[in-house]
Amino acid sequence: MQDKPVALVTGANKGIGLQIAKDLAARGFTVLVGSRDFERGEEAAKSVGADARALQLDVTNQASIAAAAERIRSEFGRLDVLVNNAGISHVGKLSGTTLEEMAKAGRASVASLDEVRAVFETNVFGVIAVTQAMLPLLREAPAARIVNVSSAAGSLARKADPANRSPIMFNVVYSPSKTALNAITLAFASELESTGIKVNAGCPGFTATDLNNFQGTRTVEQAAREPVRLALLDANGPTGTFSNEDGPLPW
Ligand code: NAP
Numbered sequence: 001m002q003d004k005p006v007a008l009v010t011g012a013n014k015g016i017g018l019q020i021a022k023d024l025a026a027r028g029f030t031v032l033v034g035s036r037d038f039e040r041g042e043e044a045a046k047s048v049g050a051d052a053r054a055l056q057l058d059v060t061n062q063a064s065i066a067a068a069a070e071r072i073r074s075e076f077g078r079l080d081v082l083v084n085n086a087g088i089s090h091v092g093k094l095s096g097t098t099l100e101e102m103a104k105a106g107r108a109s110v111a112s113l114d115e116v117r118a119v120f121e122t123n124v125f126g127v128i129a130v131t132q133a134m135l136p137l138l139r140e141a142p143a144a145r146i147v148n149v150s151s152a153a154g155s156l157a158r159k160a161d162p163a164n165r166s167p168i169m170f171n172v173v174y175s176p177s178k179t180a181l182n183a184i185t186l187a188f189a190s191e192l193e194s195t196g197i198k199v200n201a202g203c204p205g206f207t208a209t210d211l212n213n214f215q216g217t218r219t220v221e222q223a224a225r226e227p228v229r230l231a232l233l234d235a236n237g238p239t240g241t242f243s244n245e246d247g248p249l250p251w
Helices: 015-026 038-048 062-075 099-105 113-139 156-160 175-195 220-231
Strands: 006-009 030-035 052-056 081-084 145-149 198-202 242-244
Touching: 006 015, 006 062, 015 030, 015 038, 015 081, 015 145, 015 220, 030 038, 038 052, 052 062, 062 113, 081 113, 081 220, 113 145, 113 175, 145 175, 145 220, 175 198, 198 220, 220 242
Parallel strands: 006 030, 006 081, 030 052, 081 145, 145 198, 198 242
Antiparallel strands: none
């Protein structure tokens, strides 16, 4: 078994995931660049560095998840860090769509139930499926860390605050998927507390990526900081938290 720690980042062929992969490689990890399209994963892995490998992984496909876990077992025998980053905000192309139009399409009264299901399939069920499949490998690592890339848009406490009436927060497609992801973070953190495996949710902030038609205001370099910090927590670090770069976020 190699000494160098091994990290898997899902949805790492572009956006924030690709930057998290680059940052973890720079911190001395062998990085598995999860990508549902293997060739795009290979291209991305080249930009991550010499010790990065593409890993075909569609988080909504059980066979793909099982094959990925099997490959990690045969090549490394363990996994030190799992970053559940893969996520979608909508189905189909966004080209030309403004934030206002996105918020309108996601209103509770009109949102497509098929779209809600598809977003939950990736952002929620995909995280449970990948985490369950990788857990036996994470248990083989001396101090494994799981990071769920969440969003402040999933904060129920913020939504319940009458001062906050942003339509983006009240989208019924994406925001509830991140609320559920936060609940899942706590469920895994609680169950795994005695093992020393730490499970935390980190928000990258509103970042210019395909997810929002590049209308975000932060760079991927800024966005990667909090997920990477959570991936590198030492033995004294917390588990079961939700935070961004500025500190704890309300659940
Ligand atoms: P992005 O550029 O669209 O990247 C999303 C990544 O997820 C892509 O690599 C995409 O792969 C992958 N993905 C989607 N469905 C997948 C599936 N079924 N299996 C495997 N990979 C899949 O968006 P991003 O902004 O970097 O988003 C990364 C994470 O940050 C998401 O969880 C998002 O919710 C979260 N986040 C983003 C923001 C923001 O403002 N951008 C704010 C808060 C949280 P393909 O290239 O194959 O589509």
